Amino acid sequence: MTPPIVSTKTLLKSTIVATIIALIVLVVFILPAEYNIDPTHIGHRLGLTALAHHDDEAESKADIIVNAKQGQQVIEVTVPAGKGIEYKFQMAQYEKMTYEWITDGEPLYFDLHGEPQGDTTGYFESYAIATLSAMKGSFTSPFAGSHGWYWKNNSDKPVAIQLIVEGQYEVIGLK
The missing domain is CATH 2.60.120.680 (GOLD domain)
Structure with missing residues (x-):
């Protein structure tokens, strides 16, 4: 059985879609939860910004x-x-x-x-x-x-x- 051949066009589309999804996850979930950066305000509505303060006292410098x-x-x-x-x-x-x-x-x-x-x-x-x-x-x-x-x-x-x-x-x- 030979492996399926993927065209360059399909590979490029898949890479672009994966990059867009990664950026959305970064902006909507990771930045609010980890750094209290919430440009869309969705993180606040989901309660993710509260996670950014979880260890603040331990991280006081x-x-x-x-x-x-x-x-x-x-x-x-x-x-x-x-x-x-x-x-x-x-x-x-x-x-x-x-x-x-x-x-x-x-x-x-x-x-x-x-x-x-x-x-x-x-x-x-x-x-x-x-x-x-x-x-x-x-x-x-x-x-x-x-x-x-x-x-x-x-x-x-x-x-x-x-x-x-x-x-x-x-x-x-x-x-």
Whole structure:
């Protein structure tokens, strides 16, 4: 039995049809589910865009880049869409930190706060609460413990933060 011979014209048609189907699957299903990119809005109606946020907290980034300036650190953190993250530092009582943070545009709800070392009651003290896209200041820890920011992203897109810190602290990082 001889294999069927396929003409070049038939092969070309099959390739074009397969490419069109692959593009439709990419735009309608894969992009909304994997990357929250939904140009047709069909992915949202099918609930696929919710899948793109499934592992956002696990994928939150915190990159530390040590600047040339002695002791200054630039920390880049991404807050996923609709989620919140905490970034903390361990500080002894009366240690000082200067800080500046700025988002890539979107304002974030934040709470700059601290928790006393060894406390098991859940107590924390807030030092500043607002919704801003940037903040600059200095901080003296009133007690030994972990101190830092909780940022909440109420937008539908991830927001990048650049946090520049200098002072007396140990980085705990994302909590």
